[in-house]
Amino acid sequence: xxxxxxxxxxxxxxxxxxxxxxxxxxxxxxxxxxxxxxxxxxxxxxxxxxxxxxxxxxxxxxxxxxxxxxxxxxxxxxxxxxxxxxxxxxxxxxxxxxxxxxxxxxxxxxxxxxxxxxxxxxxxxxxxxxxxxxxxxxxxxxxxxxxxxxxxxxxxxxxxxxxxxxxxxxxxxxxxxxxxxxxxxxxxxxxxxxxxxxxxxxxxxxxxxxxxxxxxxxxxxxxxxxxxxxxxxxxxxxxxxxxxxxxxxxxxxxxxxxxxxxxxxxxxxxxxxxxxxxxxxxxxxxxxxxxxxxxxxxxxxxx
Amino acid sequence: xxxxxxxxxxxxxxxxxxxxxxxxxxxxxxxxxxxxxxxxxxxxxxxxxxxxxxxxxxxxxxxxxxxxxxxxxxxxxxxxxxxxxxxxxxxxxxxxxxxxxxxxxxxxxxxxxxxxxxxxxxxxxxxxxxxxxxxxxxxxxxxxxxxxxxxxxxxxxxxxxxxxxxxxxxxxxxxxxxxxxxxxxxxxxxxxxxxxxxxxxxxxxxxxxxxxxxxxxxxxxxxxxxxxxxxxxxxxxxxxxxxxxxxxxxxxxxxxxxxxxxxxxxxxxxxxxxxxxxxxxxxxxxxxxxxxxxxxxxxxxxxxxxxxxxxxxxxxxxxxxxx
Numbered sequence: 001x002x003x004x005x006x007x008x009x010x011x012x013x014x015x016x017x018x019x020x021x022x023x024x025x026x027x028x029x030x031x032x033x034x035x036x037x038x039x040x041x042x043x044x045x046x047x048x049x050x051x052x053x054x055x056x057x058x059x060x061x062x063x064x065x066x067x068x069x070x071x072x073x074x075x076x077x078x079x080x081x082x083x084x085x086x087x088x089x090x091x092x093x094x095x096x097x098x099x100x101x102x103x104x105x106x107x108x109x110x111x112x113x114x115x116x117x118x119x120x121x122x123x124x125x126x127x128x129x130x131x132x133x134x135x136x137x138x139x140x141x142x143x144x145x146x147x148x149x150x151x152x153x154x155x156x157x158x159x160x161x162x163x164x165x166x167x168x169x170x171x172x173x174x175x176x177x178x179x180x181x182x183x184x185x186x187x188x189x190x191x192x193x194x195x196x197x198x199x200x201x202x203x204x205x206x207x208x209x210x211x212x213x214x215x216x217x218x219x220x221x222x223x224x225x226x227x228x229x230x231x232x233x234x235x236x237x238x239x240x241x242x243x244x245x246x247x248x249x250x251x252x253x254x255x256x257x258x259x260x261x262x263x264x265x266x267x268x269x270x271x272x273x274x275x276x277x278x279x280x281x282x283x284x285x286x287x288x289x290x291x292x293x294x295x296x297x298x299x300x301x302x303x
Numbered sequence: 304x305x306x307x308x309x310x311x312x313x314x315x316x317x318x319x320x321x322x323x324x325x326x327x328x329x330x331x332x333x334x335x336x337x338x339x340x341x342x343x344x345x346x347x348x349x350x351x352x353x354x355x356x357x358x359x360x361x362x363x364x365x366x367x368x369x370x371x372x373x374x375x376x377x378x379x380x381x382x383x384x385x386x387x388x389x390x391x392x393x394x395x396x397x398x399x400x401x402x403x404x405x406x407x408x409x410x411x412x413x414x415x416x417x418x419x420x421x422x423x424x425x426x427x428x429x430x431x432x433x434x435x436x437x438x439x440x441x442x443x444x445x446x447x448x449x450x451x452x453x454x455x456x457x458x459x460x461x462x463x464x465x466x467x468x469x470x471x472x473x474x475x476x477x478x479x480x481x482x483x484x485x486x487x488x489x490x491x492x493x494x495x496x497x498x499x500x501x502x503x504x505x506x507x508x509x510x511x512x513x514x515x516x517x518x519x520x521x522x523x524x525x526x527x528x529x530x531x532x533x534x535x536x537x538x539x540x541x542x543x544x545x546x547x548x549x550x551x552x553x554x555x556x557x558x559x560x561x562x563x564x565x566x567x568x569x570x571x572x573x574x575x576x577x578x579x580x581x582x583x584x585x586x587x588x589x590x591x592x593x594x595x596x597x598x599x600x601x602x603x604x605x606x607x608x609x610x611x612x613x614x615x616x617x618x619x620x621x622x623x624x625x626x
Binding site for chain 2: 138
């Protein structure tokens, strides 16, 4: 699993983030919907799967972990809208609950990884010198490990399960975020108000968190949305390899693990629907992220 | 230029050293003991002496710092040792599986380049038109599709397709033969994995091609070229595309370095006996020597690719090497 290099321009526009200011939440959402129809489709997809995850307890027609040996590998029907798997579990219910797992892992990893990267990146740029050089080398080392290899090691050390999967996916995200944030923050360090803050005798922590961090928010938010999608894909890959979320927890990657290939010809729905759920969710996140980039980064609006 | 190259090469050393340390520590943090796995497999009982003998054979009885120093010394001399699991030399284990992974990776790159550069260019030239919309959707979908799922679905399609047209389901063969021995068989093994990995790869490069082209097309010299009446074909091929290739080459290079991540999962789907699967197996078996060698191989490929990309950049753009 790789992380696409963010465009250098995404990190360049910082001070004027072009965010609509005094519109209120609803006003901003409305403006977004009107100006970014494609992004809105993405937002709707994300919300759809997000709500599915939150309200799975109410909307799922069956218990996602209950086997029904009288209804194994059944094709989609009115009783089971998306069919059943090799253990007779209802696929729709498992996909709805799987959304919960995907979003818990995706959002937590992206937030924790992103915020740690934000602090490290800004600190690296702010202190500069030896600290910067050292930190950059450490991040280089972590980054030279492909995400899946790093995750493999973490899971082997701590064991499988949702929390450990989150740790495994979070660690490789940190340096990727830190690097982008650092390059944006380097530009801000030279801005007079940071000197002013230093002259006023503010603490390093305060300058980093209150004065510098908010100004790298635009590239940070763009990256954060990309991270959520990448984390969901990474979780699915790990679970598919048997290194992630474990049975009976419903997770999309896990649903593709055992039966999907074996029953490829007799019950293709087992393989098709969970993958479709992953794809649509990440697709939605990416569309939304692209639109967000256009809104937050006026320099890119024309491109 | 030479000073730049030397400086960059010197920076590689601490990174490699750090990676070696990290993999050494990580492997020892993984709970369990390969000797217990080796001796206990099959449910047989074994004596304390046998366990101690096994530890002595592998070198676990020595202090950790000594193991670390020896590991680094061996690495520096390119001595990778013997796989703790299979007992064969690590170099042999890797060499037998490397060709298939490399071939899939190279073919995926070819697929990516063939899709990304023409589509990305057309997309930029027809910005906001319907072609652009289709191409962009195709590329965002590529980023969103898990490659293992694409693999499963493509197997499914091939099975159904051959069932209908040949009368019996056909699956690509599993045992690898080199391209020069049996091209048809080789390609039928490698084609689907290369396509599934290549799609994602193409998606990333396509986005880069599009945005780089858009940027270049706004430059003054393109307007000058148009003003002096050059053919549009020449403007695009000779003036625009050439300059837009720089960031595209970077992305292709960086993505290539990380293809191994995609290989781990894709080899699982297609049952290919490549280094991606070997990596998963070696970590699960706690095969320290093999895992360490594999990780160092992957990390070295990643670092060297980055280095080559950086140098390529510096060669093209004097501002980078002089700063």
